[in-house]
Amino acid sequence: MGGAVNVREIRAVLFDMDGTLVDSDAVVDRSWSTWGTEYGVPVAEVLAVAHGNPAAATIAQLRPDLSAAERVAANARVLQLEVDDVSDVVPTAGALELIATLERIGVPWAIYTSAPAQLAKVRLDAAGIAPSVLVTIDDVSHGKPDPEGYLRAAELLSVPIADCLVVEDTPVGLAAGKASGATTAGVKGIPADIRLPDLHRLVQLFTE
Known part of the structure; x- marks a missing residue:
């Protein structure tokens, strides 16, 4: 799994939120x-x-x-x-471990979500995830599948988009990642440069 992609060459990771980092x-x-x-x-x-x-x-x-x-x-x-409904919002399998791993090895990360800022902050708080860079639908003129949000996230991290990995769980989000020029990883079986059963596998790829 992972094909010819060497994640050791990835300089930043750009996550979708719902269904990718947050189980909502x-x-x-x-x-x-x-x-x-x-x-x-x-x-x-x-x-x-x-x-x-x-x-x-x-x-x-x-x-x-x-x-x-x-x-x-x-x-x-x-x-x-x-x-009003965050009673069972939790991190997805492997999300917190992956974030901790990225921070330990010095790979910056950001979130780009189709949710508005108000909703994104509520869900991220419920899941215990605190990104230093958060791009929401409020920050872009064109939502997914347009790549604007991922390009903006890479810019805020000061990392070229070609050196970024976009992690997504939906076809529309994956289309945005592909259009941005980033390497892509897909959970839930969606076709991407790297196919992941869950985020635990990405932890392994960054540390093996």
Whole structure:
């Protein structure tokens, strides 16, 4: 596993948040299911697109009939549902060990998430993760799959994007990582330069 990629040549790691560093899948499912019920969209359709995409893009796709003001209200509603529900938000398997390993060996890391800053901070606090660099959907003009956020994170770390590893768990996020020019790693079976069963494997790759 890991192919021809030598992670020892990686100078920085750029993480997605939800589903990659933070296990919030159940919260996302609950919040968006409630939103779908309230907005008349079948739950299966909602959950098929909610993970990894910016909320505004998800709402625009699911309810294109809403006016601009109604979309703002719909976005605010799902944000409130998610902020209020962090009861079972925890780090993903291997996340804390990987962060500790990167800090021990001197590899800087950052997070780029499709979540707004308010939600990102709530979930990261719940998971006990404190990044020195956090880029959210509030900081970019174009969300995933556009690479802007990952390019911004690399810039803030002062590391060329070609020397960075993007770690993602969704196709839309992986597309952003690939478009940025970074090496990519995928959990949950998504195809990437490095395929990971979980983040424990990345710890092994950085230390073996």
